[in-house]
Amino acid sequence: DQQVKQNSPSLSVQEGRISILNCDYTNSMFDYFLWYKKYPAEGPTFLISISSIKDKNEDGRFTVFLNKSAKHLSLHIVPSQPGDSAVYFCAAPGTGNQFYFGTGTSLTVIP
Amino acid sequence: KAGVTQTPRYLIKTRGQQVTLSCSPISGHRSVSWYQQTPGQGLQFLFEYFSETQRNKGNFPGRFSGRQFSNSRSEMNVSTLELGDSALYLCASSLVSRHTGELFFGEGSRLTVL
Numbered sequence: 001d002q003q004v005k006q007n008s009p010s011l012s013v014q015e016g017r018i019s020i021l022n023c024d025y026t027n028s029m030f031d032y033f034l035w036y037k038k039y040p041a042e043g044p045t046f047l048i049s050i051s052s053i054k055d056k057n058e059d060g061r062f063t064v065f066l067n068k069s070a071k072h073l074s075l076h077i078v079p080s081q082p083g084d085s086a087v088y089f090c091a092a093p094g095t096g097n098q099f100y101f102g103t104g105t106s107l108t109v110i111p
Numbered sequence: 112k113a114g115v116t117q118t119p120r121y122l123i124k125t126r127g128q129q130v131t132l133s134c135s136p137i138s139g140h141r142s143v144s145w146y147q148q149t150p151g152q153g154l155q156f157l158f159e160y161f162s163e164t165q166r167n168k169g170n171f172p173g174r175f176s177g178r179q180f181s182n183s184r185s186e187m188n189v190s191t192l193e194l195g196d197s198a199l200y201l202c203a204s205s206l207v208s209r210h211t212g213e214l215f216f217g218e219g220s221r222l223t224v225l
Contacts, residue, residue, distance in 0.1 A: 097203070
């Protein structure tokens, strides 16, 4: 029972263009969302978060948008750089430090 | 400041054996969580420990267990290994057990069960 879903396993984007990674969730009680980035042979690292009281949060080249009515969030990376090539996971909190993670989207930025 | 350290990084076991994985959190972090990552399944929550107490457990069979020591280091154990237990096991630490807290992950222990 996947409460957080990432339906695109992979995405390829040209360097300098926008990358848009999508995430859907089923539980309307989620009040906080996070994005993590994972390089091969490394653990995931926190990228950006958003509270459900907001519909947008920006940090440099990274912006997360939240559409509560659609139960959908997206991560925009502008401009995309080759170093952004990684697997991106969206996550939502359960109890304590239990998080529900999506299955990840592997982003490849082509130079 | 040192990050989350997991040992061993790689290990190979056979079906029926058991395995113990270790995690040393960032100094001062009292919450340690464990996740299993398999292809196509993302990260699945195993359990969380805070101040030596298990606070939460995911939907895994009783073969998966864990503990936390007084210095916040944590171990997880998997008994009677099955082929499907092959995965990357990730440990994450956090200052507190509060879901708005950021998780800091280790590099993981990759378990292969033959």
